Amino acid sequence: xxxxxxxxxxxxxxxxxxxxxxxxxxxxxLGGAVLYNSSGQRIAVLAxxxxxxxxxxxxxxxxxxxxxxxxxxxxxxxxxxxxxTVGLRATTDLKRGALLVKSDLTSDPATQPGQQIVGxxxxxxxxxxxxxxxxLQVLVVYTPDSTKADGTTRTPETMAxxxxxxxxxxxxxxxxxxxxVGPTDGPRxxxxxxxxxxxxxxxPRNAGGS
Numbered sequence: 069x070x071x072x073x074x075x076x077x078x079x080x081x082x083x084x085x086x087x088x089x090x091x092x093x094x095x096x097x098l099g100g101a102v103l104y105n106s107s108g109q110r111i112a113v114l115a116x117x118x119x120x121x122x123x124x125x126x127x128x129x130x131x132x133x134x135x136x137x138x139x140x141x142x143x144x145x146x147x148x149x150x151x152x153t154v155g156l157r158a159t160t161d162l163k164r165g166a167l168l169v170k171s172d173l174t175s176d177p178a179t180q181p182g183q184q185i186v187g188x189x190x191x192x193x194x195x196x197x198x199x200x201x202x203x204l205q206v207l208v209v210y211t212p213d214s215t216k217a218d219g220t221t222r223t224p225e226t227m228a229x230x231x232x233x234x235x236x237x238x239x240x241x242x243x244x245x246x247x248x249v250g251p252t253d254g255p256r257x258x259x260x261x262x263x264x265x266x267x268x269x270x271x272p273r274n275a276g277g278s
Contacts, residue, residue: 110135112147113167120162123203123231126173128154134167144169157203184254185232188245188261188268195268200245204231205271208247208257212265227253228271
């Protein structure tokens with residue numbers, strides 16, 4: 069029985085098909101590499117070099133440039149914004165290593181126009197254990213004798229204030245805390261401080277006093 073002729077054309081086409089497949093695979097790999105490099109591109113952003121309490125003005129030493137992979141879900145400040153970031157005030161407690169975002173900063177001053185600044189020379193027992201920071205809302209409570217001359221109980225007076233500065237603690241444990249109060253409250257608060265009959269307590273966020 070005669071042997072059927074070989075189909076040389078089909079075999080000759082196979083190397084061409086294999087070469088084309090290899091080229092497509094290589095092109096796909098190259099495209100994947102380009103996509104990976106694009107999505108994994110590292111960008112320079114601003115991060116915290118150390119803890120910064122709420123209300124404190126940002127300085128050069130508080131910031132560091134970090135290089136991270138670009139991610140559309142993240143919106144940190146670009147490292148090129150460093151010059152414009154220094155001098156702004158922290159709107160919340162900022163932790164070392166965290167990326168800095170726009171909402172972390174404000175250009176608003178700790179005090180408002182028309183407010184008066186009163187220094188409170190306070191002992192440890194007159195301050196909360198929580199460290200006071202610029203921008204923090206507090207209530208200053210007037211603490212004279214709780215009983216009036218007629219024998220009735222005195223209702224404590226309070227005054228809303230915003231911490232604008234905190235001095236160093238003296239050797240006797242006294243710390244001077246500057247607070248901002250309304251334009252008519254300064255003299256009354258100064259009288260409380262002169263008598264040493266006051267207590268500083270933390271106010272709820274966004275709360276005022278009477």
